[in-house]
Amino acid sequence: MFNDEEGRWAVCVHEAAHAVVASLGDKYVYEIAVAPVGSGEWDRDYDEYDKKRCFAHRAGYCNTPDVDVDSEFLWWDRYQCIYQVKRHKFQKHVRDHIPQWSQAHYLRELRAQVCMLLAGPISDVILLYPDTPGKVPIEPLNFRSPNDDFVKAMGIAKLMSGEMEFWRLMGLTESKFREDAVWQSVLTLARLLSEKGVLSKYEIPLPNPLGPNWPPPRPRRKRAV
Numbered sequence: 001m002f003n004d005e006e007g008r009w010a011v012c013v014h015e016a017a018h019a020v021v022a023s024l025g026d027k028y029v030y031e032i033a034v035a036p037v038g039s040g041e042w043d044r045d046y047d048e049y050d051k052k053r054c055f056a057h058r059a060g061y062c063n064t065p066d067v068d069v070d071s072e073f074l075w076w077d078r079y080q081c082i083y084q085v086k087r088h089k090f091q092k093h094v095r096d097h098i099p100q101w102s103q104a105h106y107l108r109e110l111r112a113q114v115c116m117l118l119a120g121p122i123s124d125v126i127l128l129y130p131d132t133p134g135k136v137p138i139e140p141l142n143f144r145s146p147n148d149d150f151v152k153a154m155g156i157a158k159l160m161s162g163e164m165e166f167w168r169l170m171g172l173t174e175s176k177f178r179e180d181a182v183w184q185s186v187l188t189l190a191r192l193l194s195e196k197g198v199l200s201k202y203e204i205p206l207p208n209p210l211g212p213n214w215p216p217p218r219p220r221r222k223r224a225v
Contacts, residue, residue, distance in 0.1 A: 008037050018062035018120045019032050032060070062120075073089060082151075122170070153169075
């Protein structure tokens with residue numbers, strides 16, 4: 001939670017960044033919200049709103065539909081405090097059980113989900129260092145929480161294509177934020193969120209999706225001649 005307007009503004013930018021990148025990746029945004037300054041009641045309100053994703057001291061949220069991944073392939077190891085993955089088993093599942101015509105779309109949606117999760121933490125860094133690209137890689141706020149955006153994003157990225165995919169998608173997301181039009185979209189939405197506190201799906205000004213190929217897949221390695 002936060003006790004002043006400066007802290008609240010940072011959360012507004014964080015949640016607006018989630019929403020903007022979700023929209024760029026063609027993910028629907030149902031609602032975004034930020035708590036009032038010094039509120040202790042709002043956490044419980046959030047628990048009532050969305051029990052399946054609640055956790056203590058949440059200062060804001062961006063509610064979007066997530067791509068479900070079976071716990072057989074991705075699960076939280078509470079002893080090591082990391083997401084464990086079975087990548088090869090997951091990839092076989094995609095090949096064998098998802099229709100070939102929709103496999104690329106499914107994987108693109110997972111990449112979009114990683115970028116959307118990373119958008120908040122990356123925006124935090126850009127807000128502090130607006131003229132210094134490359135301040136990322138960043139670190140999670142809470143290594144031990146399965147709800148940390150950074151930690152969740154790394155788990156999903158490792159499931160798809162290993163840790164390098166995580167850093168690649170982080171770079172793509174930061175590069176997109178460094179485009180003036182995109183960053184202005186974040187700030188415009190953050191100002192509106194700061195004023196209203198809660199924005200429903202019909203009130204959220206968002207950019208158009210970037211198309212069916214964003215975020216793009218990892219380029220294939222060229223075979224040696």
